[in-house]
Amino acid sequence: MKHVFLLILLCHVSSAVKHSLKFIFTASSGVPDFPEFVAAGVVDDILSGYCDSNKKIVEPKQDWVNRLFEDDPQHFELYTTECSEKPLFFKARINNLKQRFNQSGGVHVLQRMSGCEWDDETGEVNGFNQLGYDGEDFISLDLKTLTWIALKPQAVPIKLMWDTDKARIKVKEIDLTKIFPELLKKYVAYGNSSLQRKDIPSVSLLQKTPSSPVSCHATGFYPDRATLIWRKDGEEIHEDVDHGEILLNHDGSFQMSVDLNLSSVTPEDWRRYDCVFQLSGVKNDIVIRLDKAEIRTNWVSPSEFPAGAVIGVVVGLLLLALCITGLFIWRRNKNGFRPANTSDSSASLSDRNSAPD
Numbered sequence: 001m002k003h004v005f006l007l008i009l010l011c012h013v014s015s016a017v018k019h020s021l022k023f024i025f026t027a028s029s030g031v032p033d034f035p036e037f038v039a040a041g042v043v044d045d046i047l048s049g050y051c052d053s054n055k056k057i058v059e060p061k062q063d064w065v066n067r068l069f070e071d072d073p074q075h076f077e078l079y080t081t082e083c084s085e086k087p088l089f090f091k092a093r094i095n096n097l098k099q100r101f102n103q104s105g106g107v108h109v110l111q112r113m114s115g116c117e118w119d120d121e122t123g124e125v126n127g128f129n130q131l132g133y134d135g136e137d138f139i140s141l142d143l144k145t146l147t148w149i150a151l152k153p154q155a156v157p158i159k160l161m162w163d164t165d166k167a168r169i170k171v172k173e174i175d176l177t178k179i180f181p182e183l184l185k186k187y188v189a190y191g192n193s194s195l196q197r198k199d200i201p202s203v204s205l206l207q208k209t210p211s212s213p214v215s216c217h218a219t220g221f222y223p224d225r226a227t228l229i230w231r232k233d234g235e236e237i238h239e240d241v242d243h244g245e246i247l248l249n250h251d252g253s254f255q256m257s258v259d260l261n262l263s264s265v266t267p268e269d270w271r272r273y274d275c276v277f278q279l280s281g282v283k284n285d286i287v288i289r290l291d292k293a294e295i296r297t298n299w300v301s302p303s304e305f306p307a308g309a310v311i312g313v314v315v316g317l318l319l320l321a322l323c324i325t326g327l328f329i330w331r332r333n334k335n336g337f338r339p340a341n342t343s344d345s346s347a348s349l350s351d352r353n354s355a356p357d
């Protein structure tokens with residue numbers, strides 16, 4: 001259950017052009033075996049600290065958070081205080097909302113997400129503070145007008161009440177525009193070896209059948225500030241090109257692919273195409289020439305099988321051969337791609353195309 005909740009919170013991939021800090025509080029009622037209150041500190045979409053109403057001590061989830069707490073015990077104290085006070089506060093809030101909605105029982109979830117984004121190139125900072133109830137946006141703070149925005153009719157009375165509390169709005173404004181950005185900069189500096197790292201992906205060409213588009217696939221890069229394009233004679237092309245989304249891998253790195261439809265390209269012209277991967281802040285691009293020998297596929301041409309009764313025998317022999325090279329079969333498992341050329345190394349195929357979190 002805990003995992004389900006956290007996945008819902010973390011699964012959307014932001015365009016990490018910016019660094020971000022999010023404090024996500026989740027209060028629930030009527031969910032058995034799940035803490036009534038869960039708090040998550042998330043830096044650059046990676047869970048960094050956690051606490052809940054059962055264990056009120058903040059748990060560091062990244063090495064750099066451990067180092068930070070060792071160097072600055074007050075920081076640890078600050079979060080621990082929050083973790084012991086917030087559950088009661090949110091319990092009162094959710095009870096209040098249940099009354100407003102005339103809900104006596106059932107499962108209810110109140111979430112607050114506050115934090116900021118910081119662009120380390122332009123220095124621009126954006127703060128946000130929003131609440132959701134039962135999975136829908138409920139109310140949020142507008143930093144331009146310093147008033148609350150009701151996102152549901154039931155939130156209007158709350159908006160009117162909260163708007164009169166100027167002192168509280170002022171505290172929130174300082175948090176969102178000054179305190180949180182300072183924290184985020186501190187965290188990015190502490191976590192620099194993991195958050196500011198640059199991981200170069202492995203890039204390969206994949207094709208399902210000889211008439212399918214050729215997919216240029218890059219996986220294992222970090223951060224997600226990257227481009228993947230097809231070029232013809234060194235110029236980027238857009239026609240017959242289909243860009244996939246950037247997806248998150250299980251290990252926190254990213255993958256993406258870009259397909260090129262080659263149905264109108266003659267074999268002689270193939271060598272004029274290449275696929276280029278570029279990671280922001282990294283000088284050397286990765287360039288893969290379009291070359292039949294480089295393409296990995298699981299396609300077996302039907303003409304390779306002789307017709308008639310022989311087929312049974314051949315298939316039998318083929319199966320035997322495949323069993324002997326059993327390792328090879330294993331490698332096909334998840335994604336169905338294997339090297340077109342059996343002498344190729346297929347070692348890294350198993351971690352390609354891993355399903356996004």
Ligand SMILES: *[C@@H]1O[C@H](CO)[C@@H](O)[C@H](O)[C@H]1NC(C)=O
Binds near residue numbers: 101102154
């Ligand atoms: C809740 O119940 C009261 C009294 O029964 C009613 O006046 C009010 O409109 C109800 N509110 C909602 C949101 O249904």
Ligand SMILES: *[C@@H]1O[C@H](CO)[C@@H](O)[C@H](O)[C@H]1NC(C)=O
Binds near residue numbers: 189
């Ligand atoms: C992280 O910061 C430390 C100290 O400021 C520095 O020595 C180190 O090179 C930095 N690492 C990266 C990956 O930026």
Ligand SMILES: *[C@@H]1O[C@H](CO)[C@@H](O)[C@H](O)[C@H]1NC(C)=O
Binds near residue numbers: 212213261262263264
């Ligand atoms: C590739 O392009 C051809 C014509 O240019 C079109 O008929 C075909 O449907 C396209 N294939 C895909 C997979 O988009």
